[in-house]
Each structure stands twice: as structure tokens, then as C-alpha cells.
Amino acid sequence: MIKKLFLPFVVIVGFVGFVVYGRMKTAPNTAIVPPLSVSTTPVPTVTSPATGISPTATSGQYKDGTYTGSVADAYYGNVQVQAVIQNGVIADVQFLQYPSDNGTSAGISQRSMPLLKSEAISAQSAAVDIISGATQTSQAFQQSLTAALSQAS
Amino acid sequence: MRETRIIMGMPVTVDITSDDPKSMVNILEEVFDYFAYVDEKFSTYKSTSEISAINAGTLTPADYSDDMKEIFMLAEKTKNETGGYFDIVNREGKYDPSGIVKGWAIWNAGKILQRRGVRNFFVDAGGDVQTAGCKSNGQKWSVGIADPFVGHYDKVVKVIRVSGEGVATSGTAIRGQHIYNPHKRQFSDKNSHGDKSNGIYDIVSLTVIGPNIYEADRFATAAFAMGRRGIEFIENLHIGDHKLEGYMIDTNGVALMTSGFEKYVV
Numbered sequence: 580m581i582k583k584l585f586l587p588f589v590v591i592v593g594f595v596g597f598v599v600y601g602r603m604k605t606a607p608n609t610a611i612v613p614p615l616s617v618s619t620t621p622v623p624t625v626t627s628p629a630t631g632i633s634p635t636a637t638s639g640q641y642k643d644g645t646y647t648g649s650v651a652d653a654y655y656g657n658v659q660v661q662a663v664i665q666n667g668v669i670a671d672v673q674f675l676q677y678p679s680d681n682g683t684s685a686g687i688s689q690r691s692m693p694l695l696k697s698e699a700i701s702a703q704s705a706a707v708d709i710i711s712g713a714t715q716t717s718q719a720f721q722q723s724l725t726a727a728l729s730q731a732s
Numbered sequence: 733m734r735e736t737r738i739i740m741g742m743p744v745t746v747d748i749t750s751d752d753p754k755s756m757v758n759i760l761e762e763v764f765d766y767f768a769y770v771d772e773k774f775s776t777y778k779s780t781s782e783i784s785a786i787n788a789g790t791l792t793p794a795d796y797s798d799d800m801k802e803i804f805m806l807a808e809k810t811k812n813e814t815g816g817y818f819d820i821v822n823r824e825g826k827y828d829p830s831g832i833v834k835g836w837a838i839w840n841a842g843k844i845l846q847r848r849g850v851r852n853f854f855v856d857a858g859g860d861v862q863t864a865g866c867k868s869n870g871q872k873w874s875v876g877i878a879d880p881f882v883g884h885y886d887k888v889v890k891v892i893r894v895s896g897e898g899v900a901t902s903g904t905a906i907r908g909q910h911i912y913n914p915h916k917r918q919f920s921d922k923n924s925h926g927d928k929s930n931g932i933y934d935i936v937s938l939t940v941i942g943p944n945i946y947e948a949d950r951f952a953t954a955a956f957a958m959g960r961r962g963i964e965f966i967e968n969l970h971i972g973d974h975k976l977e978g979y980m981i982d983t984n985g986v987a988l989m990t991s992g993f994e995k996y997v998v
Contacts, residue, residue: 695963695964695967695988695989695990695991696988696989696991696993696994697986697987697988697989698986698987698989699985699986699987700879700889700890700981700985700986700987701889702879702887702888702889703876703888703889703890703891704888704891705876705887705888707874707875707876707888707891708747708854708867708873708874708875709745709854709856709859709861709863709873709874709875709876709899710859710875710876710877710878710888711859711860711861711875711876711877711878711899711900711901711939712859712877712878712879712880712901712903712937713859713878713880713901713902713903713904713937
């Protein structure tokens with residue numbers, strides 16, 4: 580009796596194991612983000628520049644091409660950006676160097692993830708005691724980008 | 733009583749809740765002196781620093797100062813705990829422990845204040861902060877997460893209240909609408925898996941709340957390097973009984989927060 584059931588049992592266990600293994604391997608890159616009801620626009624708006632870059636360049640301000648900025652120190656490490664100019668305006672900015680990006684292929688342990696709450700960010704009153712932001716790296720970013728754009732001018 | 737000075741290339745602010753500000757003057761000096769000491773020893777931009785001597789090969793591990801040995805030990809520990817995403821060896825093969833020195837120094841500065849009997853304060857260096865107790869009106873300290881999309885850090889997108897925790901934000905600010913690749917702005921791309929994303933460049937800001945600023949800072953640094961996976965790393969992170977919480981903002985201006993983050997929200 581047991582002999583007769585053994586093979587189908589093994590097949591079923593094997594199949595279940597295969598399915599479970601398959602599910603484990605395809606761990607989501609991030610939590611599934613539920614559909615958002617966005618009340619404010621998720622696209623950040625341009626504000627006045629801090630250090631001489633004008634974000635919304637009028638067409639034709641820059642020469643088309645790809646320009647590599649200087650390596651700027653962000654205290655934590657180096658930042659170097661590359662600006663792509665198309666039709667006279669900035670089409671894209673890529674990082675060539677960024678602090679903390681040690682490029683290792685070391686993995687982090689994959690664990691099951693609960694759904695994480697998401698929301699569109701929205702500006703709030705800045706009447707706080709402390710503002711926490713990544714100051715260093717952004718300054719280096721602007722520095723490197725300015726250098727790249729100066730070549731395109 | 734609050735004072736700000738530029739040290740280690742960034743604004744360092746110390747705020748002490750006190751009925752007698754004059755009595756705090758010497759204590760404030762001691763804290764700022766400590767940051768100057770840290771800068772002299774760990775700055776890779778000072779040729780006279782100990783870290784520069786190490787990188788020049790003129791100092792061997794046996795001769796490292798106690799603080800330097802401690803930093804190297806903590807850096808190794810952090811590297812192991814983050815699967816290598818935190819590493820003080822930079823692209824040129826030189827040691828740059830800035831990513832761990834900052835949080836460690838702020839934490840030590842807080843300990844100086846505590847040893848002097850100060851119970852209500854914050855120490856903020858470049859947007860990473862150690863808090864203790866309350867402000868003068870009895871409320872917890874309020875921390876605003878800076879809007880990562882503007883050049884000026886006077887706009888915030890989230891406000892939390894802390895008392896005793898450390899808060900650190902890692903990231904970069906990408907300015908202006910024009911920089912975004914229009915394709916990345918589509919919501920359908922948010923769930924893309926694998927390396928189709930640009931890794932760390934998909935997120936612009938990751939804020940971590942930890943039991944102290946040393947823990948918050950080193951894990952914010954490592955988690956940001958993980959890109960969108962960073963928030964998952966923080967979600968699973970516990971230091972003793974304390975679960976770390978985080979708030980991650982991506983290039984689309986969408987934030988993901990860990991499961992216990994909202995208990996800090998005003």
C-alpha cells in the first residue's frame with residue numbers, strides 16, 4: 580500500500596517544493612506599491628537655483644552633447660556627474676561617481692517583506708527644530724553639474 | 733541655548749534646554765572642541781590628519797590612536813552587518829571613514845553633554861542629529877525631513893518628533909524637473925524588478941530613526957547604497973529591542989516608510 584503511494588507522494592512534494600522555491604527566488608525588488616490616490620502632483624517643481632544653475636534653461640542655451648563634470652568632494656566621498664544636452668536643454672544627468680556606491684555584488688539577506696505604506700511627498704511648514712537632509716552630497720552634485728554645464732555653454 | 737559653527741565642512745549646531753544659558757557656555761565650548769579634534773584626526777582633506785598619514789603609508793595599524801582603532805573596528809563591524817554595502821575603502825583604494833565618523837562623533841558629543849549633566853539637548857551636524865529629552869516648552873524635538881528636490885533646505889516634506897533617538901538622512905538632491913528622464917516618471921516603472929532600475933539613483937533620500945545617531949547614520953549610509961532595497965533593509969533591522977524606522981523618497985517624489993515610522997509623525 581505504502582509502496583503504491585510513495586511515488587505520487589514524492590512527485591507532489593517535489594512539485595510543491597519547486598513552486599515554493601520558485602516563489603522564494605523571485606523576491607520583489609520592493610514592496611508592491613498599492614495604487615496611490617495622489618492629491619498633490621508627484622513631480623517636484625522647479626525652484627529658484629541656489630548656486631548659479633538655471634534649471635529651466637531656455638532652448639538653445641547649451642550646446643548639444645554629453646559633458647562630464649569635475650570630480651567634486653562631497654565629504655563622504657566623490658561625486659561626478661555627466662550632463663546630456665539635447666535640443667539645447669538638459670535632457671538627463673547621470674552619476675559617474677557617487678559616495679557609498681562601492682559597487683560590490685554582496686547581497687543582502689532576502690526576507691519576506693510586509694507591505695510598506697507609501698505616499699506622495701508634500702511640502703509642509705518648516706517650523707521645526709532640526710532639518711535632516713543630505714546636504715553634503717547635493718552641494719557636490721551641483722558643483723560637478725556646474726562644471727559639466729560650463730563646458731556646454 | 734543654541735549655537736552653530738562650521739566644523740568638518742558642515743554646520744554643527746548644539747542646542748541645550750537650560751534656564752541658565754550662561755552656565756552652558758563652557759560645556760558648549762567642550763562640545764565644539766571635540767568636533768574640531770575629530771576633524772583634525774579624521775579629515776581626509778587635511779594632510780596633517782591621522783587618516784591622511786595612514787593613507788600615505790606612514791602609520792601602521794599598531795600605531796593607530798585608540799579612536800582610530802575604534803573607528804576601524806566599527807567600520808569592519810558595519811561592513812559585515814550590511815553585506816558589504818558599507819565600506820570605508822573608497823574607489824581609489826584609500827580609507828575614508830567619514831560615513832561612520834560623523835554619526836560616531838555626534839553620539840560622543842551627546843555623551844559629553846550627558847556626562848556634564850545635561851538632559852535636554854540636540855547635537856546636529858550637517859542634518860544628522862542626536863536628541864535627548866525635550867525643548868523648553870516640554871515638547872519633543874521636531875525634525876523635518878528636507879525636501880530632496882530643492883536646493884535650499886528650508887522646505888520639509890515630513891515632520892517627526894523624537895526624544896532620545898538619532899535621525900540621519902542619506903542621499904542626494906536632484907534639482908529641477910528637467911533632470912528627470914520622463915520615462916522614469918511613469919508609475920508603471922515603480923514595480924520593475926532587477927537591475928533595470930539605476931540602483932541607488934532611483935532614490936534620492938533615505939531617513940533613518942535609530943536608538944542613537946551612530947546606529948542611524950551608519951545604517952542610513954549603507955541602506956542608501958542599496959537603492960530601493962534600502963527601506964527593506966531598515967524594516968528588518970533591530971538594535972536590541974529597538975526597531976529602526978525609515979522614510980525613503982524616490983525620484984518620482986513617492987515615499988515608502990517602514991511599518992513603525994508613523995509613531996514618530998506629528
